[in-house]
Amino acid sequence: MKREQLRYAHPRDIRRLIREGKWREQTAGVAEGYVQANLAVLPEELALQFFTFCQRNPRPCPVLEVTEPGMTDLTYLAQGVDLRTDLGKYRVFEGGECIAEVDNVVDYWADDLVAFLLGCSLSFDWVLVNAGIGAKWLEPGCTGCAYASSIPCNPAGIFHGPMVVSMRPIRREQIVRAVQITSRYPAVHGPPVHIGDPAQIGILDLEKPDYGTPSPATRVDADEVPVFWGCGVTPQAAALHAKPRLMITHLGGYMFISDTKIEELAIS
Amino acid sequence: MKREQLRYAHPRDIRRLIREGKWREQTAGVAEGYVQANLAVLPEELALQFFTFCQRNPRPCPVLEVTEPGMTDLTYLAQGVDLRTDLGKYRVFEGGECIAEVDNVVDYWADDLVAFLLGCSLSFDWVLVNAGIGAKWLEPGCTGCAYASSIPCNPAGIFHGPMVVSMRPIRREQIVRAVQITSRYPAVHGPPVHIGDPAQIGILDLEKPDYGTPSPATRVDADEVPVFWGCGVTPQAAALHAKPRLMITHLGGYMFISDTKIEELAIS
Numbered sequence: 001m002k003r004e005q006l007r008y009a010h011p012r013d014i015r016r017l018i019r020e021g022k023w024r025e026q027t028a029g030v031a032e033g034y035v036q037a038n039l040a041v042l043p044e045e046l047a048l049q050f051f052t053f054c055q056r057n058p059r060p061c062p063v064l065e066v067t068e069p070g071m072t073d074l075t076y077l078a079q080g081v082d083l084r085t086d087l088g089k090y091r092v093f094e095g096g097e098c099i100a101e102v103d104n105v106v107d108y109w110a111d112d113l114v115a116f117l118l119g120c121s122l123s124f125d126w127v128l129v130n131a132g133i134g135a136k137w138l139e140p141g142c143t144g145c146a147y148a149s150s151i152p153c154n155p156a157g158i159f160h161g162p163m164v165v166s167m168r169p170i171r172r173e174q175i176v177r178a179v180q181i182t183s184r185y186p187a188v189h190g191p192p193v194h195i196g197d198p199a200q201i202g203i204l205d206l207e208k209p210d211y212g213t214p215s216p217a218t219r220v221d222a223d224e225v226p227v228f229w230g231c232g233v234t235p236q237a238a239a240l241h242a243k244p245r246l247m248i249t250h251l252g253g254y255m256f257i258s259d260t261k262i263e264e265l266a267i268s
Numbered sequence: 269m270k271r272e273q274l275r276y277a278h279p280r281d282i283r284r285l286i287r288e289g290k291w292r293e294q295t296a297g298v299a300e301g302y303v304q305a306n307l308a309v310l311p312e313e314l315a316l317q318f319f320t321f322c323q324r325n326p327r328p329c330p331v332l333e334v335t336e337p338g339m340t341d342l343t344y345l346a347q348g349v350d351l352r353t354d355l356g357k358y359r360v361f362e363g364g365e366c367i368a369e370v371d372n373v374v375d376y377w378a379d380d381l382v383a384f385l386l387g388c389s390l391s392f393d394w395v396l397v398n399a400g401i402g403a404k405w406l407e408p409g410c411t412g413c414a415y416a417s418s419i420p421c422n423p424a425g426i427f428h429g430p431m432v433v434s435m436r437p438i439r440r441e442q443i444v445r446a447v448q449i450t451s452r453y454p455a456v457h458g459p460p461v462h463i464g465d466p467a468q469i470g471i472l473d474l475e476k477p478d479y480g481t482p483s484p485a486t487r488v489d490a491d492e493v494p495v496f497w498g499c500g501v502t503p504q505a506a507a508l509h510a511k512p513r514l515m516i517t518h519l520g521g522y523m524f525i526s527d528t529k530i531e532e533l534a535i536s
Contacts, residue, residue: 048316048382052334055319056344066320068425076324076422114316154344157336183536186454190535267458267535268451 004140006030011078011257015086024088024103026253029138032126035188035262036255037064037077037117038232039087041105041248044069047114049157053238054116056154060163060230062119062187064258064265070111077117078259084109088254091236096243105248113248118232119188120255121166123262127181133174137217144253145212146231150202151193153234158242164233165193167206169217169224178227187265194228201228211236211252272408274298279346279525283354292356292371294521297406300394303456303530304523305332305345306386306500307355309373309516312337315382317425321506322384324422327498328431330387330455332526332533338379345385346527352377356522359504364511373516381516386500387456388523389434391530395449401442405485412521413480414499418470419461421502429506432499433461435474437485437492446495455533462496469496479504479520 003025006014011031017023027036042050047069054061065077074081085104092100092108100108122144129135136142144166151163170178175195183191194201206226207214211233220226239247250256271293274282279299285291295304310318315337322329333345342349353372360368360376368376390412397403404410412434419431438446443463451459462469474494475482479501488494507515518524 044316048312048319051316051319051323052336055331055334063323066323068320180536186535267454268448 002140003028003030007032011259012080014257015081018088019082019085021103026143027088027255027257028122028125028142028144028253031257033261033263034123035064035077035258035260035265036120036122037258038120038235039083039248039250039256040116040118040235041113042116042244043246044112044114046158046244049159050116050235053153053156053159054118056156057163057234058186059189059193060153060232060234062189063116064119064187065117067115069114071115072109074117083115087250087256089251091249091251093239093244093247093249095245096240101251108246108248117256118235120232121189121229122255123188124182124185127262128178131177131181133170133178133181135168137168139216142215142217143212145209145215145218146233146252147203148210148237149228153238158244159238161234161238161241163193164211164231164237165201165228166231167218167226167228169220170227171223172225175225175227182229184266184268185262186267188262189230192227193230196225198226270408271295271298275300279527280348282525283349286356287350287353289371294411295356295523295525296390296393296410296412296521299525301529301531302391303332303345303526303528303533304388304390305526306388306503307351307516307518307524308384308386308503309381310384310512311514312380312382314426314512317427318384318503321421321424321427322386324424325431325502326454327457327461328421328500328502330457331384332387332455333385335383337382339383340377342385351383355518355524357519359517359519361507361512361515361517363513364508369519376514376516385524386503388500389457389497390523391456392450392453395530396446399445399449401438401446401449403436405436407484410483410485411480413477413483413486414501414520415471416478416505417496421506426510426512427506429502429509431461432479432502432505433469433496434499435486435494435496437488438495439491440493443493443495450497452534452536453530454535456530457498460495461498464493466494
C-alpha cells in the first residue's frame with residue numbers, strides 16, 4: 001500500500017496496519033489533519049532530566065504526552081495504543097550507540113521506562129498545503145530528512161547537543177504566511193527557528209542531510225528560501241552525547257500517528 | 269513602601285528589598301511588564317510525577333523553569349536569584365498539611381529539592397490595562413484571591429485535585445478582547461478556562477474565595493461578567509490531596525518576580 005492511499009485513513013487503522021506488519025513506511029502525507037509525534041523512551045532515573053531538557057528546548061522538543069513508568073499505552077493523544085509496536089521503525093541506543101533498528105521494541109521494553117511523545121512538524125504540513133504553500137516534501141518519492149545545526153540546545157542534566165532542524169523550501173512571498181500559520185501550533189514545533197542562509201546555522205550543504213536522504217524536497221529553487229524548524233530528532237542527537245544506558249526512539253520519518261486533530265492543539 | 273511605588277521598579281531591586289526584609293507585600297501591580305511566577309518545590313523522587321501533572325494541566329500549571337536538584341538559583345527566568353529568600357511569603361507542607369507560613373525557607377531547603385516556577389496571570393494584567401480593560405484587582409487595597417473549582421485536573425502519579433481558578437470581572441463588550449490578549453500568553457495561563465456563571469464550575473459565592481479574602485475585585489458589577497483563568501495555586505490544592513512528604517510553595521499573591529518581560533513569552 002502506498003502512503004498516498006492512507007492520506008484519508010484514520011490513525012487507529014494505520015496503527016493497526018503497522019502493528020500487524022501490513023504497512024511500514026514513512027508517515028509524511030498520511031492521516032491528513034492528525035498530529036504525528038516523535039518518540040523518546042528513557043529509564044525512569046533519567047526521565048526528569050530529559051523532561052527538563054525538553055522544557056528548556058520547546059522548539060525542537062514540544063512535549064505532547066508523558067507516560068507513567070512502564071506503561072505502553074497512552075491516555076491523551078490516542079486510545080488503544082501499544083507504543084512497542086505501533087510505530088513503523090524504532091532505534092535502540094545503549095550508551096549513546098545505536099545498537100538496533102527494529103520493527104518493534106517488545107524485547108527491549110521494561111517496567112521502568114518512561115515514554116515521551118514530542119510533536120512533529122509533519123502535523124502542520126497539511127495546513128500549509130491547504131493555505132496554498134507548496135509542500136513538495138509530501139510528493140511521492142520524497143522522504144523526510146533533517147540537519148544537525150550549530151544552534152546549541154539548552155542543557156539539562158546529562159542531556160545536551162545541537163538542535164536538529166527540518167527544512168522546507170518556501171517561496172519568498174509565502175514566508176510570512178508560513179510563519180503565521182506554524183506559530184499557531186507550538187505543540188508541533190511552532191514557528192521557524194531560522195529563515196534563509198543555511199550556513200548561518202552551520203549547515204554547509206542542504207543536499208547532505210545528517211538524517212535521511214536527499215530528495216526533490218532538499219532542493220531549493222531560485223524563487224524559494226530555505227526555512228528551518230526545530231525537529232524531534234533532536235533527542236537522538238542529545239542521546240549520542242549523553243550516552244544514557246538505554247534510549248528508544250522512532251526512526252526518523254516513521255512517526256507515531258495520534259488520534260488528536262492538529263486543530264485541537266492550535267493555540268488560537 | 270506601598271506597592272504602587274514599585275510599579276516601575278526593576279525585578280532585581282524588588283527581589284533585593286524582599287531578601288533584605290525591607291518589603292513584603294502581595295506582588296500584584298509591581299514591576300509592570302515583567303513575568304511573575306508561582307513556586308512549587310518538591311523532593312526529587314516526586315518531581316517527575318509533578319512535572320507530568322503540570323504537563324497534563326497546562327492552563328493552571330504552565331512550567332516556566334525547572335531547577336536541577338538542590339539548586340537555589342535560576343538560569344533562564346532571572347539572574348542572581350535565591351529561591352529560598354526572594355519571595356515575600358512561603359508555605360511549607362508536610363504530608364499535605366501546611367505546617368508553616370514563613371518569610372523564607374532557608375531552614376527547610378535540602379539538596380534533593382527541585383523547584384518549579386509556574387507562570388502567573390498577574391503577568392498579563394498590565395497588558396489588559398493597557399488595552400483599556402479595567403483591572404480593578406490592581407487598585408490599592410485589593411488582594412489576590414482564588415477559588416477551588418469543580419473542574420478536575422488530569423491526574424499524574426500521586427497528584428490530583430481540583431483546578432484552582434482566578435476571577436476577573438470583565439465588561440461584557442471586552443470579553444472577546446480579553447480572550448484574544450490572554451491567548452498570546454500560554455506561559456502565564458493563557459486564555460480563560462470559563463466565562464460566566466460561577467456555579468457551572470462549582471463556585472457558589474464569589475464573595476467567599478477559597479484562597480485570599482474578598483475585595484472590590486471579587487464584586488461583579490451589572491455590566492460585568494466573571495471570567496476565570498487557571499491559577500498557579502492549583503499545585504497547593506493537589507498537595508493537600510497527594511500528601512507529599514515535603515512541598516514548599518509561595519503564599520498566594522506573594523509571587524516570584526522574574527527578570528523576563530512578558531512580551532518575551534508571547535507566542536505571536
